[in-house]
Amino acid sequence: MAISDTGFVLDATTGESYSLNPMGLEILNYLKNGLTDDQIREKIREKYDVEASTFDLVYFDFIRALQQFDLLEKS
Amino acid sequence: MKKMVLTLAVSGLNNTDNPGPGIPFIRAVKESDKFDLRIIGLAYENLEPGIYMPEMADKVYKMPYPSEGKKAFLERIEYIHQRESIDILVPNFDAELHTVMISEKELTALGIRTFLPTLQQFEERHKSELQKFGEKYDVKVPQSVAITGMNDINKLPASFEYPVMVKGKFYDAYIAYNKEQVISHFNKISAHWGLPVIVQEFIKGTEVNVIALGDGEGNTIGAVPMRKQYITDKGKAWGGITIADTRMIDLTRKIISATRWRGGMELELIKTINNEYYLIEINPRLPAWLYLAVGAGQNLPEAMLLMALGQKVEPYTTYDVAKMFVRYSYDMMVDLDNFQKISLNGEL
Numbered sequence: 316m317a318i319s320d321t322g323f324v325l326d327a328t329t330g331e332s333y334s335l336n337p338m339g340l341e342i343l344n345y346l347k348n349g350l351t352d353d354q355i356r357e358k359i360r361e362k363y364d365v366e367a368s369t370f371d372l373v374y375f376d377f378i379r380a381l382q383q384f385d386l387l388e389k390s
Numbered sequence: 391m392k393k394m395v396l397t398l399a400v401s402g403l404n405n406t407d408n409p410g411p412g413i414p415f416i417r418a419v420k421e422s423d424k425f426d427l428r429i430i431g432l433a434y435e436n437l438e439p440g441i442y443m444p445e446m447a448d449k450v451y452k453m454p455y456p457s458e459g460k461k462a463f464l465e466r467i468e469y470i471h472q473r474e475s476i477d478i479l480v481p482n483f484d485a486e487l488h489t490v491m492i493s494e495k496e497l498t499a500l501g502i503r504t505f506l507p508t509l510q511q512f513e514e515r516h517k518s519e520l521q522k523f524g525e526k527y528d529v530k531v532p533q534s535v536a537i538t539g540m541n542d543i544n545k546l547p548a549s550f551e552y553p554v555m556v557k558g559k560f561y562d563a564y565i566a567y568n569k570e571q572v573i574s575h576f577n578k579i580s581a582h583w584g585l586p587v588i589v590q591e592f593i594k595g596t597e598v599n600v601i602a603l604g605d606g607e608g609n610t611i612g613a614v615p616m617r618k619q620y621i622t623d624k625g626k627a628w629g630g631i632t633i634a635d636t637r638m639i640d641l642t643r644k645i646i647s648a649t650r651w652r653g654g655m656e657l658e659l660i661k662t663i664n665n666e667y668y669l670i671e672i673n674p675r676l677p678a679w680l681y682l683a684v685g686a687g688q689n690l691p692e693a694m695l696l697m698a699l700g701q702k703v704e705p706y707t708t709y710d711v712a713k714m715f716v717r718y719s720y721d722m723m724v725d726l727d728n729f730q731k732i733s734l735n736g737e738l
Contacts, residue, residue: 317712327711327712328635329596329635330616330630330633331617
């Protein structure tokens with residue numbers, strides 16, 4: 316998987332491409348660097364004003380979307 | 391390095407929304423630094439765009455339709471050969487391949503080389519034979535039945551679940567959701583392409599393709615997998631991207647090795663959501679999107695010409711992943727005089 320600085324993601328095995336917004340890109344890069352869900356939550360909450368429960372709702376929705384598109388292995 | 395001076399005859403100049411591989415083939419070999427080529431275009435219709443495209447064919451001749459048979463084909467080729475001294479002939483239409491194959495002895499006697507699959511390779515990969523092909527070479531294929539009339543449609547095995555694909559022996563494929571649609575597609579396809587018509591199990595998934603070239607000794611000289619990104623209503627790729635799929639490459643090598651495939655081919659595959667690959671068709675020639683392989687680093691037409699000349703070619707081992715192509719349409723202005731020449735004289 317190739318991720319550009321602008322949020323363009325290419326799955327080279329399928330040729331499918333996706334566009335991420337800046338938040339999605341930041342999270343995907345954390346995932347790529349091996350951070351856990353808790354570490355990512357902590358990082359994001361340090362930078363942005365967001366409740367943990369709100370973050371979790373959106374974050375796990377995003378994770379499911381990544382898994383659905385085969386961009387992330389199911390844990 | 392001294393370039394080889396050659397005269398190359400190429401068909402498939404129909405650069406329409408259902409394009410033949412002729413023009414991209416010419417483009418590819420013209421970019422090679424190994425040849426100094428005179429290109430002879432072979433056309434079937436007066437309005438094949440490649441006839442009029444600048445800097446493609448140096449001379450174009452009309453050909454008799456393949457249905458007119460071997461004698462008509464050879465008479466026309468001999469006429470062209472007397473004027474042009476053809477070194478290599480590259481047929482690009484499925485419908486003409488059989489005629490060229492059975493004329494190989496005569497072509498060789500004339501000094502015209504080809505680089506085509508053998509008749510056995512050609513015959514056993516027919517859509518109507520796909521199931522046997524899959525069993526023989528241990529490749530997953532959809533269940534297929536060749537039908538020649540209404541009686542066969544009524545006797546379709548109960549194991550067929552709708553929807554099914556209805557396909558012509560050379561071209562055309564339609565999806566049918568019930569028996570009435572099978573009959574309708576059967577009538578349309580058989581009127582255009584003859585019999586048999588093939589009814590094939592519909593495999594749900596993503597269509598992916600491989601362009602490849604075999605040397606006839608079991609070696610894969612090149613192979614590039616692609617996913618269509620933009621598909622026309624005729625099912626043709628209007629845009630595509632090379633992909634890093636080693637399983638597709640492995641499957642291609644397996645098929646080329648097992649069949650000892652000689653010449654160009656296109657594998658049409660369906661990748662299911664369970665990551666299984668079904669072979670739905672083998673086209674016995676390089677496909678119209680062949681220039682994507684050239685753009686990705688594998689000039690397969692160049693390699694094919696070298697092998698036609700009896701040279702040993704080192705296999706390509708890599709290609710650029712995520713190389714894309716997008717087709718476009720363009721209105722050429724055509725001199726009426728040129729149209730008149732090809733229409734009346736059969737040459738331009």
